[in-house]
Amino acid sequence: MNDNLTAERATFVTHLECSLTGERYDADTLHNLSRAGRPLLVRYDLGGVAAALSRDALDARGTDLWRWRELLPVRHTNNVVSLGEVETPLIPIPKSGGANVWVKDEGRLPTGSFKARGLVMAVAMAKELGVTRIAMPTNGNAGAALAAYATRVGIETIVFCPDDTPEVNVREIAAQGGRVWRVNGLIDDCGAIVAKGAAEGRWFDFSTLKEPYRIEGKKTMGLELAAQLGWRLPRAIFYPTGGGTGLIGMWKAFDELEALGWIGSERPRMYAVQAAGCAPIVRAFEAGEEHAERWEDAHTVAAGIRVPRAVGDFLILRAVRESGGKALAVGDPAILAAVDDAARRDGLLMCPEGGATLAAYRQALRDGEVDEDEEVVLFNCATGLKYPLPAADQRLDRHGAIDFDRL
Amino acid sequence: MNDNLTAERATFVTHLECSLTGERYDADTLHNLSRAGRPLLVRYDLGGVAAALSRDALDARGTDLWRWRELLPVRHTNNVVSLGEVETPLIPIPKSGGANVWVKDEGRLPTGSFKARGLVMAVAMAKELGVTRIAMPTNGNAGAALAAYATRVGIETIVFCPDDTPEVNVREIAAQGGRVWRVNGLIDDCGAIVAKGAAEGRWFDFSTLKEPYRIEGKKTMGLELAAQLGWRLPRAIFYPTGGGTGLIGMWKAFDELEALGWIGSERPRMYAVQAAGCAPIVRAFEAGEEHAERWEDAHTVAAGIRVPRAVGDFLILRAVRESGGKALAVGDPAILAAVDDAARRDGLLMCPEGGATLAAYRQALRDGEVDEDEEVVLFNCATGLKYPLPAADQRLDRHGAIDFDRL
Structure with missing residues (x-):
């Protein structure tokens, strides 16, 4: 039905590389963090990709995530797994954001969140590399995506x-x-349990950025955005930042697209959005630090970004700074007001983390950090249906006299 | 961003027609049911469509619902409304269904259900025709889709x-x-309240098939399916049938595609799936009746198909019979088992109504009604996340000694 899932296509991974030291690691074998304890990044022969695949050929494919196969790590088509990773709209x-504000609605992916992008790739690679048992800490959505894909294979x-x-x-x-x-x-307490079991050889550790392939899946957000906009990028991106895989992944995607000659050197300003009750990246950004200390007593309604410590902290901070963006914190009341406003005025129900990006955009607009003429993309990372909504139970008696004037 | 939403395109509606008597009605004015109390169907100058639009030109467009503009009733591009109606995957x-079974996952549409297809069209037409207040009875998902689109305009x-x-x-x-x-x-009690208010001029009645345009939106399921399969159709379609708009709409779509010369005369066998606790169409089908009487004491876990009486009953029955299909009833235990099985073995979480189609497929397979070599499409009409799932709360103490062997 969909060529992207079944066609044999050339692959171009050359090696993996420590994101801190640049140390080189073999591709096609199992890895967690580098010897320096940092995330590994997948590197490709981008010249080879450019020779094998034109932008026009890419444009002619179905628009799902697996269209990007030449820029993804899976070698063998029979390891491709899918639950229908559609291009998200x-x-x-216009009413709750503005005339130039678009929401990329990641809630349309399998299991209702952007976690599907990372996990579909990581699970396909786990299959390719012979993993049989996986453990993971999660605030919810990543675990759901992992379970769905792992079950499938x-x-x-x-x-x-x-x-x-x-x-x-x-x-x-x-x-x-x-x-x-x-x-x-919290999620890092869960991560400690996963790490302990992994050290005992009980399972493979799938924590954020502790295996190299979730980021490759997440980078498709950046690839897709460029293709959707006709091979250009917006002026600014507001991204809800917990572990930050998506932000790091998009930044990597833009570099790869430029190396292919498919986009130019211009980049969006990247805004890492956190909740005021858990803002380690914002604190480090403002202090000019390269790494972020653990945030104690983390709390926010946006549970997906309640991540006290991110192993990719320096990669997030580096991308934000290189882009000329910022790390921004927004309070829970502003988050909930943004969710309510987008639904009530534009008919779009976002998750709280998505609402945080709208709240941050509004704050940035007020502060003169963005201009209302600038094209901006906000990431709604999951369907709003997974989150509690205010009660609304008015009742009518079908047998009674109905006062239509009060309906 | 998406040409389908912004390009001015020719439109081809000629008139509306009573689905029972064939009586002709003017297009571009407000209508509910025909004078005979039956649904109105929209008719197009299909020769004009064929002259204006080739299959290749259609294939080159973005794949969302508005790609079908020439086969849709909206005249003016500024009345097009959208929340991102993606082509559903x-x-x-393979494990819970079989090697030739595909689920069309309508849960990826705005507001998480196939109701978005009908309501995006009906709301666009309501805007075009100057409606300012709408009322509707709903089992849930239709109301959510209506609210989202109506709010937007x-x-x-x-x-x-x-x-x-x-x-x-x-x-x-x-x-x-x-x-x-x-x-x-039940929903028909709600419908009576809507009808009463409409008779008093308080609002426009948006009940299933009581306005002519929801069916035009729903027919895109059939158009899309043909395009996705490379301009052919599956051997059988299992469709969860409450009001039946989608089944009627697909049947209409196939005729329009054949008139355009884009598909041949072969049709899938259409299986109208109902719950054993509310199966008016099945009862009428088996009795050889043209119309279905109200089902008393309706009950089923699949609330979306708990529709005791369908105004388009004769259209559903006619399509099912013409196609060589059947109306099938499945019990709640089989529905829940199917939902559980698809999630646990294939990683796909369906809604109960979607589960009903899998249960009905299995029953049809056992009965020799379908062959396992036949290509079959089941419609999952909404995301499974909107429905109650079994509890699963095992707990661990992060401070305690963890017995990894029992995890």
Whole structure:
């Protein structure tokens, strides 16, 4: 049905590289972090990609995530896994945002969130490299995406989440064949359990950026955005930042597209959006630090960005600074007001993390950081249906006299 | 960003026609049912469409719903409304279904259900024809789609739903700016309230098939399916049937595509799937009736197909019979088992109504009604995330000694 899933296509991975030291690692073998304890980045023979694939050929393919195969790490087509990774739409929000504001609605992906992009790739690579058991800490959506894809390829999964993770996420993970445990702590407490089990050889550790392939999946957000906009980029991107894989991934994507000659050297200003109750990247950005210390007593309604410590902190900060963007914090009331406003005025129901990007955009507009004439893309990272909405229960009696004037 | 939303394109509606008597009605004016009390169907100058648009030109467009503009009723591009109506993916379910079974996952549409297809069209036409206030009965998803689109174009909406409608639907409607009332009855009780208010001139009645344009939006399921399969159709379609707009719409779409010369005369066998606890169409089908009587004491976990009486009953029955298909009923246990199985084995979380189509397919396979070599498409009409899932709360103490062997 879809050539992208079945056509044999050339692949171009040359090696992996430590994101801190540049040390080189072999491709096509299992890795977690580098010897320096930092994320590994996948490197490609981009000259080879340019020779094998033209922008026109790419434009002629179906628009799903696997169209980008030459820029992805999976070698063998029979390891491609899919639950229908559609190109996510760009939706204008003229009333709640402005005339030049688009929301990239990642809630349309399998399992309802952008986590599907990273996990479809990481699971395909786990299959390719013979992994049979995976564990992961999650705030909810990543675990759901992992469970769905791992189940599909027959890999066993165990997921650990903070004990206040939304019920819908926990049930979704279990329904899709993952084993799920609630832990009385935050995501890094869950990560410590995963790390301990991994050290004992009980499973492969799939934590954010601790394996090299989720970022390759996430970078398709950047590839896709360029293709959707006719091979140019917006002036600014507002991205909800927990572990930051997507921001790092998009930044990498833009460099790869430029190396291919498909876009120029202009880049969007990247705004890393965090919640005021958990803003380690913002604190480090403002202090001019290269790394971010753990944020204590993290709390926010936007659970997806409640990440006290990010292993890719320096990569996020580097991308934000190189782009001329900023790290911005917004409070929960502004987040909830943004979610409410986008739904009530533009008919678009966002998740709280998506709402955070709208709140940050408004703040940046007020502060003169962005201009209302600038084309801006906000990332709504998950469907708003996974999150609690205000109650609304007015009742009518079908047998009673109905006062139509008060309806 | 997307030409389909902004390009001025020729339109070809000639008139509307009573689906029972064939009586002709003017296009471009407001209509509910025909004088015979039956749905109106939109007719096009298909020769004109064929002259204006080739299959190749269509293939070159973006794949969203508005690519079909020449086969849709909206005259003026500035009345086009959109929240990103992506082409929904076809997802194989080899373990829970079979090697030739695809699920068309309509949960990827705005507001998470196929109701978006009908309502985006009906709301665009309401805008075009100057409607300012709409009311509708709903089992949940239609109301959510109406609220989102109507809010977007500034039309006021009032929605009535059965009092046991899932909380998430009610809240979603309200969040998206619709006013929503729970009624102690079923969807036809809600419909009676809407009809009464409409008769008093309080609002325009948007009930299923009571205005002519939802079916035009729903028919894009059939158009899209043909395009996705390379201009051919599957051997059988299993469709969850409440009001049946989608089944009627697809049947209409296939005729229009054949008139254009884009597909041949072969048709899929259409299986109208209902729940054993509310199966008026199945009962009428088996009795050889042309119309279906109201089903009393309707009950099923698949609330979307809990529709005791369908105004388009004879159109559903006619399409099913002409196609050589059947109307099939499945019990709630089989529905829930199918949902569970697809999620646990293929990683695809369906809604109960989608699960009903898988249950019906399995039943048809057992009965020799379909062959496992036949290519079959099941419609998952909404995201499974809107529905209750079984609880799954195992807990771990991060401070305690963790017995990894039992994880």
